Every structure is written in C-alpha cells, then in structure tokens.
Amino acid sequence: MSKKYPFKTIEQKWQNYWETNKTFRVVEDPAIPREKRAYVLDMFPYPSAAGLHVGHPEGYTATDIYSRFLRMNGYAVLHPMGFDSFGLPAENYALKTGTHPRTTTEENIDRFRVQIKSLGFSYDWDREVSTHDPDYYRWTQWIFLQLYKRGLAYMEEVPVWYCPEMGTVLANEEVLTTPEGPRSERGNYPVERRPLRQWMLRITEYADRLLEGLETLDWPESIKAMQRNWIGRSEGANVRFTLEDSTEVLEVFTTRPDTLFGATYMVVSPEHPVVKEITRPAQAAEVQQYIDASRLKSDLERTDLAKEKTGVFTGAYAINPVNDERIPVWIGDYVLMSYGTGAIMAVPGHDERDREFAETFGLPIIQVVANPDVESWEEVPAGGRGATIAEAAFTGNGIACNSGEFSGQDTEAVKQSIITWLEQKERGTRAVNYKLRDWIFSRQRYWGEPIPLVHCGDEIVPVPEDQLPLTLPEVESYKPAGTGESPLAKVDEWVACGCPDGSDRPGRRETNTMPQWAGSCWYYLRYIDPHNTAKIADREKLDYWLPVDLYVGGAEHAVLHLLYARFWHKVLFDVGVVSQDEPFQRLVNQGMILGSDGMRMSKSRGNVVNPDDVVAEYGADSLRLYEMFMGPLRQSKPWSTSGLMGMHRFLDRVWRLGERELFDGEPPIALKKTLHKTIRKVGDDTRNLDFNTAISQMMILVNELYKEDTLYRGIWEPFLRVLAPYTPHIAEELWERAGYEAPVSCAEWPIYDEALTTDDQLTIVVQINGKVRAEFQADRDSDRDVLETQARSLEKIQSYLAGADVKRTIVVPNRLVNFVIG
C-alpha cells in the first residue's frame, strides 16, 4: 500500500519541535481558575526488557487526546509520565548475569522513553520520575516513617509464601494457583507457606474509610464492587461459648446471630490454638492426624480439593449460650484461621457449608428460620433434636422458629434482639469483621526501597528524616542470604551502623526492602513537585492540582494498586500532607487489546504486535488513530492490521487534501453544516472519551471534502484544529503548510455555530401500524398537523388508508407519523 505522506519526517520534526520548545511544560499559574485546571494521569509502566506493548499506547493515547483537547479549551493540564522502576525482573536478571539491576533498569527506561516519545504524547517531561531514583525513594521512605510513627507499620510473625528456589518471600499476588499447587508467578517455582516475621501495614485500620470513600468516586461500578468485596465488611456478633470441663471460652463471629438456637455443633480451624487444650485423649491421635493432613493439604491445593467436607471430633463439648444445650466441638478445614476468630458456630439448618458437614457426619439439623414463601414449619419441642428441614439449608431471611422467646420475629429483628440479649448477659457483642488483612510489606530482595529502620538491641529506631534517603549498598551477589533474609543482610558494613538515636549502642539495619507497590502508591504526588528537595511536594502545588481528575489504566490494578494508593493517600491526609482524602476522582479502565485471533497477546501464541514496527511502517499518528478507532476505550478488542491500514489510508487522504490549493471563498452551506456538526460531535465525544465515534465523524467530513474540487480555507482550518489532538504530527504539519502560526497544539478549539449543526429539512418516516411504509421531507419543527397532512397526502399512504379505519395517529415532531389502523 502507498505510504505517500512522509510521516517519518513529519513525526520526527514535530516531536523535536515540541521537545525544544517545551510546548507541553506546565507551571502552576494562580491566574488560572480552579475549574480550568486538570490533572490527567496514566498508570506509569514498569520498564520491562520486552519494551512497550501495544496495550500501553491505548491508554496513553486516550489521555493524550483528552489532555490536548483540554489545553486547546484553555485548561492548564498536568500530564506527566514516569517509571515504576523497582521490581523483581531486573533482580532476577541480575541473579543470572551479575548485571546490576540499576543498569538493566536504566537501559530499559531509556528505551521506554524513546518508545513513548515516538508516539508524540504531550507529557511534561520535566516532571518525569523513576521510583528507583534515590531522590524519589527518599520520600517513599519518608512516607514509611510516617506510617511507622503512627503505629501503622508493625512487625509480626505471619504465614507467608516462601519460595525456597529464590530464597525469598513472595506477596500473595505473586503466587499463582496451578494444578501442581501454588507456584511463583515468575519462574514457576514451587512455593510454600512459612511463618516468618514480616513488616505489616495496618490497612485494616482504614477499612471503613476505604469503603466509605468509594461512594464519592466516579469509578467503574465493577472496580468499586471489587474493592468492596476485597474489603469484605460484614456485620454481626461475636458470641462466646463456654466449654464443658474447661476454663477456655470459644469465641465465634457470626453474621447470623438470629440462628443461634440452630447451632448444633461448633467447628474450629485445624490451626486454632484451642485445639491443643480441648482435645480429649481418646480423640488425640485422630485429631493430630487430621491436623497434619490439613497442613499438607493447605500446602497443596486446599481450595480445589475442598469440595467434600472433612473433619474430626475433638471429644469436647461447648454450651450454647442461648439455650444451654451441650454441643460437640469439631475440627474442620473449611473453617479458616485467617477469617473471624478461626472458629464457628455451625447452623446446618441455615448454612450450606454447615449443612454439608452435618450430613457428612450425621450431626443434628434444626430449623430456626421459617421460609416466608413456604406456609408452615415444624415446631420442635424445646430440646428436641433431629428435626430436619426440607432438602437444603434455607439461608434467606424469614421468621424465627424454635428459638424460644425470639420465635415469631423476623430475621432482622431477631438479630438485633439476640445481640442485645447477649450483651446484657455478657455472652457476646456486636461485631464487624473484614476480609481485608493487613498488608505484608516486607520483601527479602535487593531491588527495592530499604526500610529505614535500625534495630538497636530490642528497640527499633527510625532513621532520622534528614538522613534520608537510606540508599541501597552495592552488593557482590544478588542471591538471597538463604536464611529468609534479603541479600542486604550479607553486607556487614551496611548492616552494622550506630544507633541513630545518638546513643553508643550498636545498631543493625533492617534488611528487608519494600514491595513494588510502595513506589507506585504515591508517584502522582511527586509529579506535582518532582524536584523538591525539602518536602515530598509543596503544599500549594498539591492543592493546585489535586485530586487527579482522570486516571486511566488497566483493570488489573483494580484492587491492589488502587487500594494501596488510596490507603497511603488517606494516611497522608491524616498527616496533613494533602488536603483531600481521595486521590483519584475519576477512573477509567481501558480494555485489553487482543491478538488478531481474539486471544490474549502472548509470545507463545505468536500474536504479539510490536508498537515500534507499527510506528516504523505506518507512523505514530496511524497507530494512535487506529487504537482509538478500534472500538470503545473501555472494551477489549482484537487487533487488525488491515484496520490499521485503513486508518493510514485515511491520513493519506487528509494529506492529499492538504496538497490542494486553499480557496478563500465562502464554502457551500452543506459543507459548513458538516463542519459544524463535526466540531460539535468531536468535542462532545472527546469529552466523554468516545474517541471511536469522534473519528468516524471526522471521516464523514473528509469524505465530503473529497466530493468538492476546491479546498475551502474556512473548512480546512477548523478541521485541522479538531484533528490535532488525535493525530498531532500530521495536523501540525498541515497547519504550518496552510500558513498558520505553529503549533496547532496551542491553538484554540474551534467554536461551532449551533444553527449550523441542525438541518432545516428532515426526513419524516411514515408508519402504518408501526411499520415504515414511506418517508418525506419536512421543515424542521413543523407542526404536528402539518406533518400528518403531508403524510396523508402521500400516494402510497393513501392506498394504505383507503377504506381503513384510522384508530389513532401518533406524530413525533421531526421524526415520524404513525397511523394505527384497524
């Protein structure tokens, strides 16, 4: 296909122009009113060795078009880019080759920067940040110290995923469940759970605020739902069961205190500490065997194998606090130690899992809630056992039965009254539980931010803020220490240091480093004041730009990154760094770009498209335009090279129009109308990020321009301004060639004339019983009876109406006339 238009030269020329002139540099100008400022943010990339993927330019083009559009509309736009440059791949590479991760990372960053710049994005490159830069991570460490000082960072022994092969702890999200059991995401090595002392961040303390904050955000409902699920708040009660012949009390959390009368047994998790205390000698062997088996199982595939309920009786009995019934205590691995209290009251009548367990082991099932959709239920006499209900557990709300004084009330009421009753008797309390766990924050790796703490004897002393950054020492080997400690632990001269509190005590540096999430938790703040050496960022500047008005990125960060960043932002709000407690006002997830086979792009499928090749062959403008034309931004869509060629063809057509001589005369009214419709539609669609339909409108205009022999200046000039945010290079070049002062990037968005966006003549459809039978032209806003008369006068309609009984006539002005006939 032809590549007539010299995109290579043009794109290079204008990229140089923008760079030399710092066209997109932005400063905090107080004269610009608040409502004319916008912070448009991309999720910054991890600079992988593979280079840019075609998925990156999708979101980046979207925000670029939006930013350019806003600028042309008089906005000050903060639109920065940077690199999430700490991370495991560079360190793994170092392990293999001995190359310093910094070297690899910085080479990759250089390559990424070139690739990103080749697409002509309007970033303010003066604000670029990289998370591995000591000037940057100095402030990551500073934030950690604020967390530490507020008691939000603590050390605890927790079971963590440990990879013996790599000698390091992995985050939950770095572990995949495979048919062979849990494996590391990178390298596919087996991993296992080990209890290790780790740094934890108390994100659970912010659970409610993280939940409530979602209400105020303009985010996709699906992402909010995922975060709500992740936080997993549930309300209920903690209920204390006394144990027979024991001083121990078994506490459970339940969301259904109203079913307490139906609790016929209890189950504790195999890891529960009370197991040791309560197991009777007769059951000891069996219990121990079960615990051992379940430990193995959890190391393998607990979730998948766990379809059938297993368990074992401890020999112990508990007393149901509401009716003093004696109920057996079992152990079962369907009860998780990590949720609630690690023990449950089992209500097999009204919980599917408990029901399944009870049926497996022949435990009694009592109905205590009547399904209101079924008329009757069996009232069991007090103390009656063995009365079962229907085929399955009824888990809905209904009317309490078999519940002593509480019978007859509805579920919600019983919940409240039983909680009150429990509280009065001091047998339980109202309680809220979360699925959300505290955040395991330490990694036994080299290539991350050192945690700025020093162990002085038993005391932990923070590195004073004015001594930050605490930089990474050079190491001889990137291999983990093999002791569950990071490679830093082997660097004696770095680890050994004086205690920073000024005493003579010897100190040992914390050798754990932070996870990759740390740097990306707050990068959007540093863009605001990237070179500040005294503060994380100047307060006035933060107030100038925050919150982020539009944040675009992939849905894969729906929970972790976006939750962690919100958490840190709220802490920084509490610390007084920022003035609002949510960082990202509006969030949009771009859809995935799939291979041309409709499958996820991957090397193994051989369907990967390299943006460099596309830019080389068709140009950045074609790539940008194609990625926006493929379909709605938020939707996943397959790549099509012929589709891309179509976009290139369109730009070629635009270019050839530009080779015509400009004519200053008055353009035909039809063309002017199309122009003004185009200005309006492209403006509206760009504002809504509906780029695909904006582009088709521009195509309509270009198609019409081709029907004329002359190119009218009055059409061409505004068209170039409309085109500019989408394909800025060709627009700049044509703008300059048309004799206007560059750059078009700084031109004003054209204003459309409302009157020219509407047609005076409209096609009115005539329907008979809702079926289109004819159509005619009518003046805009014609009266109803005028339309009806015109419709009736049509020959074809007359033949339909002849002899028919018109029961009703519906006239929709500017649209249709519908005759309902008998």
Place this chain on the structure above:
RNA sequence: GCCGGAGUGGUGGAAUUGGUAGACACAGGGGACUUAAAAUCCCCCGGCCCGAAAAGGCUGUACGGGUUCAAGUCCCGUCUCCGGUACCA
C-alpha cells in the same frame, strides 16, 4: 456458586436513551484510470422472496415471553461468552 460486564452483518463497531437498525471502517464485489499491476477515485454490500430492472414484500439486534402506536433500547425467564472472586461463617 457469587459479583461485575457483554451478546447487533463475513469482521471491528454505530444508533440522539423508546421513534428509519447496521453510521464509520475492514474484508468482499463491480466500474473508472493504466500496456498491465499497485496505488487512487466512484458505486454496491444483513438474509429470503418477487422482478429484466426500477420498485416492492417478508424477515432480522443470543433465545422464549411481556409492556407499548412503536423495543437493539424497558420488564420477566433462559442460554452463551468475558473479567473478578471463591468454604469469608
């Protein structure tokens, strides 16, 4: 299982929120230009029926019902696909 989203031509997708279904593009077909090809320009393009053609008719937005003068759009039920999550008490 649960939560979220989506099913429209050969393909990617439009459709002013109830008012001409298929804009725009890709692929395909035809024509013009050319010695020829490429490129370019113009035209056609959901299916079926009738017709030489023009016209016309029927049908059609996953499937089955419903509301309405009118349904891709609203309601009820079913199926399929994608994303997330999974014994969370």
